[in-house]
Amino acid sequence: MGMTTSDSRGPIGRRSFLRLGAGLAATAGLAACASGADPAGKRIAPGSPRVAEVERARRLAGARSTSVVLNAVSARVDLGGVEVQTWAYGGQLPGREIRVRRGEILKVELKNQLPEPTSIHWHGIALRNDMDGVPGLTQDDIGVGTSFTYEFAVPDAGTYFFHPHSGVQLDRGLYAPLIVEDPDDGADYDTELVIVLDDWLDGVDRTPDAVLQELKKNGMGGMGGMDHGSMPGMTMPKSELLGGDAGDVTYPHVLANGRTFRDPQAIEAKAGQRVRLRLINAAADTAFRVGVPGSRLRITHTDGFPVQAQEADVVLIGMGERLDAVVTVPAGSVPVLAVAEGRDQYAQVVLRTPAAQPVVVEDGLVKKLMALPVLMPASLRAAERVALPVKQPDVVHELVLEGPGDRYTWTINGKVYDPNDGLPIREGQQVRLRFDNRSRMFHPMHLHGHTFQVRADGPRKDTVLVLPGRSTEVDFKADNPGQWLTHCHNIYHGEVGMMSVVSYVE
Ligand code: C2O
Ligand code: CU
Numbered sequence: 001m002g003m004t005t006s007d008s009r010g011p012i013g014r015r016s017f018l019r020l021g022a023g024l025a026a027t028a029g030l031a032a033c034a035s036g037a038d039p040a041g042k043r044i045a046p047g048s049p050r051v052a053e054v055e056r057a058r059r060l061a062g063a064r065s066t067s068v069v070l071n072a073v074s075a076r077v078d079l080g081g082v083e084v085q086t087w088a089y090g091g092q093l094p095g096r097e098i099r100v101r102r103g104e105i106l107k108v109e110l111k112n113q114l115p116e117p118t119s120i121h122w123h124g125i126a127l128r129n130d131m132d133g134v135p136g137l138t139q140d141d142i143g144v145g146t147s148f149t150y151e152f153a154v155p156d157a158g159t160y161f162f163h164p165h166s167g168v169q170l171d172r173g174l175y176a177p178l179i180v181e182d183p184d185d186g187a188d189y190d191t192e193l194v195i196v197l198d199d200w201l202d203g204v205d206r207t208p209d210a211v212l213q214e215l216k217k218n219g220m221g222g223m224g225g226m227d228h229g230s231m232p233g234m235t236m237p238k239s240e241l242l243g244g245d246a247g248d249v250t251y252p253h254v255l256a257n258g259r260t261f262r263d264p265q266a267i268e269a270k271a272g273q274r275v276r277l278r279l280i281n282a283a284a285d286t287a288f289r290v291g292v293p294g295s296r297l298r299i300t301h302t303d304g305f306p307v308q309a310q311e312a313d314v315v316l317i318g319m320g321e322r323l324d325a326v327v328t329v330p331a332g333s334v335p336v337l338a339v340a341e342g343r344d345q346y347a348q349v350v351l352r353t354p355a356a357q358p359v360v361v362e363d364g365l366v367k368k369l370m371a372l373p374v375l376m377p378a379s380l381r382a383a384e385r386v387a388l389p390v391k392q393p394d395v396v397h398e399l400v401l402e403g404p405g406d407r408y409t410w411t412i413n414g415k416v417y418d419p420n421d422g423l424p425i426r427e428g429q430q431v432r433l434r435f436d437n438r439s440r441m442f443h444p445m446h447l448h449g450h451t452f453q454v455r456a457d458g459p460r461k462d463t464v465l466v467l468p469g470r471s472t473e474v475d476f477k478a479d480n481p482g483q484w485l486t487h488c489h490n491i492y493h494g495e496v497g498m499m500s501v502v503s504y505v506e
Pocket of ligand 2: 410442443444488489490493494498
């Protein structure tokens with residue numbers, strides 16, 4: 001197995017900016033969905049004065065601001081011995097991380113040099129609704145050759161990421177970490193390492209759009225060509241831990257920080273150093289078990305928010321989830337292993353102390369890891385300082401999750417996504433969502449613009465795995481007016497309908 005330095009990204013040139021400002025998108029399209037007659041009351045639209053007012057209150061006097069320009073481009077990237085044509089921010093995989101401090105204003109100009117309209121969603125951030133990046137609900141498409149500037153206060157520290165909310169673009173290379181630092185961070189670790197996990201097929205044998213078409217045609221499947229890292233004759237992924245099907249699509253590769261297991265990123269570390277791993281699952285259809293052979297993880301945060309620290313050998317991270325864990329570096333080289341649940345594929349990032357021999361990851365190491373007990377993030381508890389007070393909900397919405405139906409539809413309460421339909425709530429209410437999974441597959445259910453609490457005593461999260469045949473309750477305070485998606489973070493499930501709107505009304 002080859003070793004590389006931590007900076008093995010190829011010299012992929014930035015494209016010059018063409019035709020910027022040509023054809024600014026008309027903004028009339030949003031009026032229609034904002035004024036939809038809702039029997040429960042008038043919707044608080046993304047552009048309403050109340051949204052701007054709440055944003056003003058969020059902005060601290062003298063807040064610093066950070067400006068970033070992002071180019072969404074078509075590019076060739078090296079996955080570690082495999083070169084593919086894909087779409088990526090700045091031509092890099094993952095896109096370059098954005099790092100700010102809690103309370104800052106983040107300003108990002110996105111220049112769309114892709115052949116399709118796009119958008120950016122700031123996953124997990126409690127931001128102003130009109131910057132949430134959902135075309136057709138909170139903004140218009142960012143057209144080909146145009147740009148759009150996102151600007152918002154970032155209220156909470158933690159590990160986040162961003163990705164498009166346009167079709168199945170997330171299953172290309174369009175994702176990057178968004179790290180929000182807390183001035184009080186750093187007491188229990190010496191250094192940090194961000195690891196973004198992904199399942200990969202784009203540019204190998206098909207595009208995500210082709211997969212979506214196949215799924216719609218065949219109902220299930222999405223079996224493409226496979227190569228190394230896959231079990232020969234493998235059928236669809238299954239997982240006991242996840243209570244059934246582990247995925248609907250097969251992937252030729254899984255990646256950690258844009259690299260296959262064969263040619264991983266390697267990070268220099270010192271023995272005894274405490275490394276804060278910031279793990280982000282940006283995959284479309286794959287959950288990962290993550291562990292460091294021979295070392296225990298001390299889990300400190302889920303989805304950005306602190307938990308009562310707990311030790312674990314291995315954790316499971318579903319699509320859209322993030323998890324922070326501190327690990328103490330042993331002498332020698334050791335991989336942070338991410339095994340794709342139900343798939344017999346893995347990815348890794350190597351921690352290497354200076355004098356160490358290159359680590360050889362044989363199957364034995366993976367098997368050993370797979371035999372260890374697995375911690376599910378939803379079983380953690382919120383740290384006291386972020387725990388929500390236990391209260392009776394003012395409103396409860398049930399979301400029945402079902403599928404796949406005819407032509408691969410996945411539904412919430414028997415319906416596919418309609419931006420003009422929604423689950424009404426009012427500002428100030430204590431809200432409970434009850435996700436009731438009546439399908440045979442797990443769903444990582446994500447809520448935009450809020451960090452809920454799982455159960456009365458669970459962790460704060462914005463994405464929670466709902467296992468087959470189970471129901472999961474999450475509570476939150478309705479303190480961020482607007483129109484917010486709640487959806488399955490399996491990108492294919494979401495795209496064919498498993499999305500709904502948590503809709504603030506007056
Ligand atoms: Cu990462 Cu709508 O979500
Ligand atoms: Cu799903």
